[in-house]
Amino acid sequence: MLDRYFGISAAGSSIPRELRAGLTTFLTMSYVLFVNPQVLGTAIRIDGGFEKLLIVTALAAAAGSLLMGVVARYPFAQAPGMGLNAYFAFSVVIGQKIAWETALGAVFISGALFVVLSLAGVRQAIVRAIPNDLKFAIAAGIGVFLAFLGMKNAGVVIANPATFVTLGAFGPPVLVAVFGLLVTVVLLVRRITGAIVYGIAGATIAAIVTRAAVYPDAAGHLVAFGGFAHGVVAPPSWPSGLIGALDLRGAIGLGIVSVVFTFFVVDFFDATGTLVGLAEKAGFLTPEGDLPRARRTFACDGLAAMIGAVLGTSTTTTYARARAGSKKAAAPA
Structure with missing residues (x-):
């Protein structure tokens, strides 16, 4: 039943391979579990804010990914988007x-607009009107942006008042990041399955063994890995004060129409470029550049944003990092 519904054998894949691909996708985007609460925590001030925001981030990612996988039948993971969360926290709230x-x-309203336009076919018509070269350019631009963020977070590039950016000092974070990147690149060139997973694992082991100061402590300072002081697992905190806290009446007011519009436009191009780029790399696009099952796919993207807002997080959208676990495939139409 799973094989027929998802077209696993038709794609030349298998369930074990799909499980490995899912693990790869999770590892490449799991940083959002920690970064999103840090960003939103600057604007959403509640007791136990970080832990509760981490829980709703995980719930939003799970709900969006399940929608995209089960309903749209595409291996595209979803989670609260980087950039959109910064706009939410620093531009809108603060x-x-x-x-x-x-x-x-x-x-929530911007997500509802996505669903309506997707079900009505308007969003697909707009996508078809965009030249294929521009669609792929959007995806490439997102990729370059993510690469830049990765280099910034690793300290490879830092701010400079004269040139905006410059090379950072080759300290432990940079060396660990470069080591992990080299491992990944070598394995990718040699076409080793799971290259990205091995690169992440290699960088993690290298950081722990060398006692490199790459892990931020409570004050934000980088320190060496100190073990799991409170155990490996713990029961999650119920995100009271976040779930269902959205204010639709206030959002409908004319004062924030521009905010809704900005959320809508930014997520439109972000999601469109990401979905088209992922679909092209995974071999889902038709020769004309169309995405099969586009109506339900775009609707799932909007529903994920709505669910995320109800849970208490900024816009949930498709992640370009899902490419790490995707492969050329084709689910039945």
Whole structure:
């Protein structure tokens, strides 16, 4: 039944391979579990904020990924988007002094607009009107942006008042990142299955063994891995104060129409470029550049944003890092 529904054998794949691909995708995007709460925590101030935001980030990612996998039948993972969460926290809540509950309402409304336009076929028509070269350019631009973020977070590049960016000092974070990247590149060139997983594991082991200061502590300072002081696992905190806290009445007010519009436009091009880029790399696009099952796929993207807003996080969208675990495949039409 699974084989027929998802077209696993038709894609030349198998369930074990799909499980490895899912693990790879998770590892390449799991950083969002920690980064998203840090970003949103600057604007959403509640007791136990980080732990609760981590839980809703995981729940939003799970709900969006299940929608995309089970309903749209594409191996594209979803989670609260980087960049959109920064706009939510720093521009809308902190910059414009809009309550975070109202901002969540704006995210919900923008997601609802996505669903309506997707089901009506408007979103697909707009996508078809965009030249294929521009579609792929959007995906390439997102990739370059993510690569730049990775180099910035690793300290490979740092801010410079004269040239905006410059090379950073080759300290432990940079060396560990470069080591992991080299391992990944070598294995990819040699076409080793699971190259990205091995690269991540290699960098992690190297950081632990060498006692490299790459892990941020509670104060934000980089320290060496100190073990699991509170155990490996712990029961999750129920995200009270976040789930269902969105303020739709306030979001409908004319004062934040521009906010809803910005969430809508930014996520439109972000999701469109990412979905088209992932579909092209995985071999899903038709020769004309169309995405099969586009209506339900785009609708799932909008539903994920709505669910994320109800849970208490900024816009949930498709992740370009899902390419790490994707492979040329074709689910039945």
